[in-house]
Amino acid sequence: MAKVLMKGNEAIGAAAIKAGCKYFFGYPITPQNEVPEYMARELPKVGGVFVQAESEVAAINMVYGAAGCGARVMTSSSSPGIALKQEGISYIAGAELPCVIVNIMRGGPGLGSIQPAQSDYYQSTRGGGNGDYYHPVYAPASIQETVDLMQEAFDVADKYRTPVMVLGDGMIGQMMEPVEFFEREPLKVEKPWATNGTKGKRKPNIINSLFIDPQVLEEHNHHLEEKFALMKKNEVRVETFNTEEAEVVCVAYGTTARIVKNAIEICKKDGIEVGLIRPITLWPFPEAAFEEVSEKTKAYLTVEMSLGQMIDDVKISVEGKRPVEFYGRCGGMIPTPKGVAEKIKSILGRA
Amino acid sequence: MDVVFQKTKGLTDKPFSYCPGCTHGIIHRLVAECLEELNLLDEVIGVAPVGCSVFAYDFFNCDMHEAAHGRAPAVATGIKRVHPDHPVFTYQGDGDLASIGTAEIVHVAHRGEKITTIFVNNAIYGMTGGQMAPTTLVGQKATTAPYGRDAALCGNPIRMSEMLATIDGAVFVERVAVNTPANIRKAKKAIKKAFEVQLQGLGFGIVEVLSTCPTNWGLTPVESLNWLEKNMIPYYPLGNFKSPKEEV
Numbered sequence: 001m002a003k004v005l006m007k008g009n010e011a012i013g014a015a016a017i018k019a020g021c022k023y024f025f026g027y028p029i030t031p032q033n034e035v036p037e038y039m040a041r042e043l044p045k046v047g048g049v050f051v052q053a054e055s056e057v058a059a060i061n062m063v064y065g066a067a068g069c070g071a072r073v074m075t076s077s078s079s080p081g082i083a084l085k086q087e088g089i090s091y092i093a094g095a096e097l098p099c100v101i102v103n104i105m106r107g108g109p110g111l112g113s114i115q116p117a118q119s120d121y122y123q124s125t126r127g128g129g130n131g132d133y134y135h136p137v138y139a140p141a142s143i144q145e146t147v148d149l150m151q152e153a154f155d156v157a158d159k160y161r162t163p164v165m166v167l168g169d170g171m172i173g174q175m176m177e178p179v180e181f182f183e184r185e186p187l188k189v190e191k192p193w194a195t196n197g198t199k200g201k202r203k204p205n206i207i208n209s210l211f212i213d214p215q216v217l218e219e220h221n222h223h224l225e226e227k228f229a230l231m232k233k234n235e236v237r238v239e240t241f242n243t244e245e246a247e248v249v250c251v252a253y254g255t256t257a258r259i260v261k262n263a264i265e266i267c268k269k270d271g272i273e274v275g276l277i278r279p280i281t282l283w284p285f286p287e288a289a290f291e292e293v294s295e296k297t298k299a300y301l302t303v304e305m306s307l308g309q310m311i312d313d314v315k316i317s318v319e320g321k322r323p324v325e326f327y328g329r330c331g332g333m334i335p336t337p338k339g340v341a342e343k344i345k346s347i348l349g350r351a
Numbered sequence: 352m353d354v355v356f357q358k359t360k361g362l363t364d365k366p367f368s369y370c371p372g373c374t375h376g377i378i379h380r381l382v383a384e385c386l387e388e389l390n391l392l393d394e395v396i397g398v399a400p401v402g403c404s405v406f407a408y409d410f411f412n413c414d415m416h417e418a419a420h421g422r423a424p425a426v427a428t429g430i431k432r433v434h435p436d437h438p439v440f441t442y443q444g445d446g447d448l449a450s451i452g453t454a455e456i457v458h459v460a461h462r463g464e465k466i467t468t469i470f471v472n473n474a475i476y477g478m479t480g481g482q483m484a485p486t487t488l489v490g491q492k493a494t495t496a497p498y499g500r501d502a503a504l505c506g507n508p509i510r511m512s513e514m515l516a517t518i519d520g521a522v523f524v525e526r527v528a529v530n531t532p533a534n535i536r537k538a539k540k541a542i543k544k545a546f547e548v549q550l551q552g553l554g555f556g557i558v559e560v561l562s563t564c565p566t567n568w569g570l571t572p573v574e575s576l577n578w579l580e581k582n583m584i585p586y587y588p589l590g591n592f593k594s595p596k597e598e599v
Contacts, residue, residue, distance in 0.1 A: 051462075053425065053428075053458075054454055054457075054461075058422070058425040058428075058458065061419065061422040061425035062426070063429060064425075064426055064429060065416060065426035065428060065430040065431075065433075066430065066432060066433045068416050068426075068429075069429070069434060070433075071433045088419065088422070091419050095417075195396050195414035195415070195416060196434065196437075197393055197396065197437050198392070199393050200392075204363075204411075204412060204414050204415060205414050206409075206415050208415075208417040209417065210405065210417055
């Protein structure tokens with residue numbers, strides 16, 4: 001299939017439909033509006049359903065209902081909208097239902113701005129809603145990767161009966177790049193737990209996250225914990241670059257990682273070797289990528305479009321073996337390759 | 352020997368978790384009987400709320416979802432859009448439907464979502480221990496209205512049926528009570544009609560059922576039935592607010 005030039009948000013919609021998504025429930029919020037607009041236009045053509053909900057809260061609960069019926073279902077939103085969806089995401093995790101949630105991040109807190117940011121890292125990777133839960137979070141760095149990971153997101157959701165988040169920033173949503181859609185069969189997973197009417201052939205199925213007996217809830221929590229452990233073992237995705245030769249190893253995800261790659265080029269011209277660890281899954285975090293530290297590496301540098309949130313996971317992973325520095329822009333400001341390069345040089349005392 | 356009366360297949364064998372004298376049990380039974388009589392049990396998907404009827408998923412003998420506070424209509428929307436040919440219902444209390452979930456119920460009606468809602472109004476928050484509901488009557492005492500509900504402070508009790516009946520997508524709206532055998536019979540008729548309207552694909556249907564809460568009202572079961580009749584029915588008049596026009 002030939003490459004087509006697509007806006008990130010529209011590519012997300014197209015990839016979801018290719019992955020077998022038939023149901024989309026959402027509410028408009030900038031900078032992700034082209035996702036629901038695309039779904040409203042395209043889903044009816046494939047026998048799917050788009051509903052514009054009255055709120056993000058309703059949208060995620062529509063997702064919960066449809067997911068309980070075993071459907072491939074998705075919603076998308078941006079930071080403040082995701083905050084509203086957290087209640088529902090917690091219920092979906094508790095009831096063990098598969099769905100995909102796209103968050104095209106903007107600056108915050110509160111209404112913040114509509115410019116790209118990465119300040120929902122905590123919100124996305126720490127459950128966000130109430131209770132002990134995690135879900136996979138994919139952080140693509142290009143529109144092609146976004147498209148590829150959408151299918152992965154739906155498959156992983158079905159495989160583990162879990163909500164999965166695809167986390168981009170406003171840049172991923174709004175920019176255009178050539179993309180190619182690779183044909184890949186969606187993972188087929190039996191869903192005997194789904195509520196499709198008993199047909200008089202089985203006992204009623206119940207979709208639920210209420211376990212009033214504390215002992216039973218603890219058992220359920222441990223069951224979920226086992227699932228989280230399995231995802232940590234099997235679903236980590238990471239790209240590493242030049243980590244063996246690097247004097248400084250940068251850690252960055254999504255759009256920021258691309259900016260860092262340009263900073264690495266600038267440093268190379270000045271004779272400084274810089275590496276990159278790019279987590280593709282923010283949860284599970286690629287801790288193993290930090291296990292082997294090169295003798296040459298003097299420090300890690302976490303670069304984020306936030307005041308520094310992923311830096312906590314980096315510090316946990318580095319385990320104090322090297323200093324962990326931070327460079328970030330926030331509020332919708334985007335780091336420049338030059339700014340990152342200068343920070344790297346200052347860490348090495350060569351500014 | 353002829354069987355003249357037996358337990359409905361619409362309910363499981365699980366004992367109800369409701370307080371003595373609470374009319375949730377009667378309402379559950381009416382809904383279950385309607386589902387059985389309409390032969391819907393094999394197809395129907397129900398949604399339970401948060402509140403006293405939170406365990407409804409254990410009592411109805413059909414596929415069920417448990418929803419978050421107030422969100423049952425949104426959950427039901429997701430279910431109905433996946434299964435347009437399956438009957439879908441929500442069972443909700445007044446805190447759930449008339450307070451935290453007001454947006455969801457208004458918009459499920461607004462969209463004309465083809466679901467049936469059983470709305471149990473007992474003028475108080477039951478499970479959380481007797482706090483004021485939007486439906487609590489003026490002067491009625493609740494733990495968060497210890498001097499009695501003051502309309503100047505918290506408004507008058509909300510009449511959901513009257514409000515929902517103004518929405519185009521709501522095609523069947525009726526208020527009933529379960530305080531007397533005659534009213535119970537009328538309630539069942541309304542519930543059945545609401546499901547039939549759904550089966551005809553006409554739009555959203557809701558039956559508001561005036562119910563009792565002896566525990567939190569601080570009354571005996573019999574006193575509660577009398578209190579409902581004397582206090583609730585005058586403010587929440589029984590009757591049909593909206594019905595599809597009969598085909599000629």
